[in-house]
Amino acid sequence: MATLEVEGLAKSFGGVRAVQGVSFTVQPGEMLALIGPNGAGKSTCFNMLNGQLRPDAGVVKLLGRPITGLAPRAVWRLGVGRTFQITATFGSMTVLENVQMALLSHQRRLGGLWRPVARMDAAPARALLERLGMAEQAARPCGILAYGDLKRVELAIALANAPKLLLMDEPTAGMAPQERVALMALTAAIARESGIAVLFTEHDMDVVFAHADRILVLDRGALIAEGAPAAVRADPRVREVYLGSGAVTGAH
Amino acid sequence: MENLVLQALSGLASASSLFLVASGLTVIFGVSRVVNFAHGSLYMLGAYLAWTLVTSLPRGHLGFWGGVLGAAVLVGLIGLVVEVLLLRRIYRAPELFQLLATFGVVLIVQDLALLTWGAQDLLGPRAPGLRGSTEILGLRFPLYELFLIGVGPVVLGLLWLLFHRTRWGTLVRAATQDREMVGALGVNQRMLFTSVFFLGSLLAGLGGALQLPRESVNLHMDLSIITEAFVVVVVGGLGSLSGAALAALLIGELHAFGILIVPKITLVLVFLVMAIVLVVRPHGLLGKPEAAARGGQGSAEPLVGPAPAALRWAALAAALLAVAVPPFLGDYGISVLTEMAIFVLFAASLHLIMGPGGMASFGHAAYFGLGAYGAALAAQWLGAPMLAGLAIAPVMAGIFGLVFGFFCVRLSGVYSAMLTLAFAQIAWSVAFQWVEVTGGDNGILGVWPDAWAAPKLVYYYLALGLCLGATLLLRRVIHAPFGYALRAQRDSSLRAEAIGIDAFRIRWLGFGLAAAAAGVAGGLFAYGKGSVFPTYMGIPRSVDALLMVLLGGVQTLSGPIVGALAFTGLQEQLVRLTDLWRLVLGCVIVALVLFFPQGLAGAARARWEASRGDA
Structure with missing residues (x-):
């Protein structure tokens, strides 16, 4: 069964039809990229998938179960991890504590009034950070972290509830080029290994064509192409949308 | 017509x-x-x-x-x-x-x-x-x-x-x-x-x-x-x-x-x-939602960690002094210390809302007063003994904290703070005007401790024990997952929601807990003074609590404690020394704001960290 099924998703802001009639599926272990020029509706699409925005029409199904209109926290409980375009972490906590919060919430232990967090078992959080190469930064406050590192922390947080679906909005924005490739390679490895379906948006076409199994192209709110990277690269409509930028050919 | x-x-x-x-x-x-x-x-x-x-x-x-x-x-x-x-x-x-x-x-x-x-x-x-x-x-x-x-x-x-x-x-x-x-x-x-x-x-x-x-x-x-x-x-x-x-x-x-x-x-x-x-209308009749502040990652609040050894020793020394010295003091000195202990808890309870919770309250005195009235009404109408009265105080304050908080914590910033003020004024006016039950402006008199706790010194130790215990309990909560969840929703509501935290519920329960703690302080205050008046819920007392927390520093756990001691001590002394105590206190506050913008405890911490960094 597909991890995520989206049918006829639509959203308008005033008279602007930001997203119209978008349908697609993501399979377990698959890396699906959602690309398109600025303003194509990528973020709107994303925000409807995890409940931050309520769609005007359409259905979102997680493992066959409709989740349309649920609050983000309810969607998360069903196994959807999320990273943000502009990172959102808890600045007054250390990297380790940030990951611990997600784990504690997953175990429904946030009501605890007595046992200090500092004395709780941090091994699972450390293991996650280890995996993402952030173990050395575990004790640093998130408030003073470099942006690229924050992106890794976000990924660690998103993986804390053993998600079935990972939504990553521009996961490598603000990172150095080598870092980008490394992070996405790691994400792809984790996804395949644990059967996590990954949907991500991205502006860096090198990253997209190197790591996506399949690509969706969004333009002015509608899907204009879908398929394997080679097919999408050759698609004349995609070329037209990106005309002149040279981005799709991978030349910078 | x-x-x-x-x-x-x-x-x-x-x-x-x-x-x-x-x-x-x-x-x-x-x-x-x-x-x-x-x-x-x-x-x-x-x-x-x-x-x-x-x-x-x-x-x-x-x-x-x-x-x-x-x-x-x-x-x-x-x-x-x-x-x-x-x-x-x-x-x-x-x-x-x-x-x-x-x-x-x-x-x-x-x-x-x-x-x-x-x-x-x-x-x-x-x-x-x-x-x-x-x-x-x-x-x-x-x-x-x-x-x-x-x-x-x-x-x-x-x-x-x-x-x-x-x-x-x-x-x-x-x-x-x-x-x-x-x-x-x-x-x-x-x-x-x-x-x-x-x-x-x-x-x-x-x-x-x-x-x-x-x-x-x-x-x-x-x-x-x-x-x-x-x-x-x-x-x-x-x-x-x-x-x-x-x-x-x-x-x-x-x-x-x-x-x-x-x-x-x-x-x-x-x-x-x-x-x-x-x-x-959470933003007033014609107001617009405030644009979210741009993410300044560098301006984050400090971490909450275990107290450094030096601070632990200082706290222990202060606690020992608080236990050992009073037998040598007169009645006046003891009652000043009793009030200080009570206000430390009152300030600590407000701090839970303001610091980790990231909410402001202009009406925290309501819960202090509701605790006091809870105890006094139980004593007057039910003939409840002191310990029962002291147990009723946090329950009464906590229940009203949950009722009022249900509306307040949905709002943000100044709007939320003003709604707390509105509820506090409503509570105040009920106490003021429901004369048959509350005695109105004349208050409820004769709320005295039971015989065993009647000596000032015994009552002081009772107040000290309860206030210290409750304050430490609040500290414990801040270090526990619930306190972390409070800070999580303050730091980033987006991220908190995205990892399954129900910010409303956490804020609401936090508000109720703080109200109950303030109720304990109010109940102790009622028995300490032997009477209860509507002024206990008045705006000036809410402002006092705000001053204590801000003077000490919102961002440190010891802030409200230091602030309460400094404020109560300063005001007490100034009123005795000079008619112009407002002028002096005002100048002190302005000077503090200019020179210690993180509050007293915050400034001490910054200095301490700097000295450690040099070494």
């Missing part, structure tokens, strides 16, 4: 005066985001200066109107000086810290006005040409009131022209919407802020000066107008001029007709209205 028309007209006159003050406040807030508590003081200064000018200038039109306008301009200049000397330096400090600074100014102005004009009420002359009254529908109506009705719309019109037809006004409107963007466009923000402050203060001064022919000038004008002005500004929507006008109209008329319909309700009517408006 004729009566109603006249009542409506006098409501319009009050609305007009109210609008003058509120418009200044809302313009200042819109641009600088400063919650200016001192705005009422500027209003009062306007009235006093107008009295001085009008009575010393030659009588007649020129003397009167010149005096009124002169006073307004002088007050504008005073506001300008306050902005340049004080507020300009602390725009980057947290919102509530600026409130603390302006409260320092309130205290200073009160004593300076007392020194200059004395304690007696001053009566000003009538306005020349507007002394008499006119006939409306066969009833007499004062001409001056009619004149005031005209002033409001005229000022509104002039302000509208100023904001929509001049370059300066456009900049002010732009800065109200997006301060950073205006700065990025190369506008001199300092000049803009200072000039806005001048205008806002001038309006406050004008509002005060125009009251001269209407009522006597006295030292209570500042606080009585500031609450109403805040209500108007919040009901209208922060930063919205037309909102302020609408709200002033609403409040003015409600006052006028409330007296006719339910005289008893007038004390609380405005707060009831504010509560209803905020519950239905």
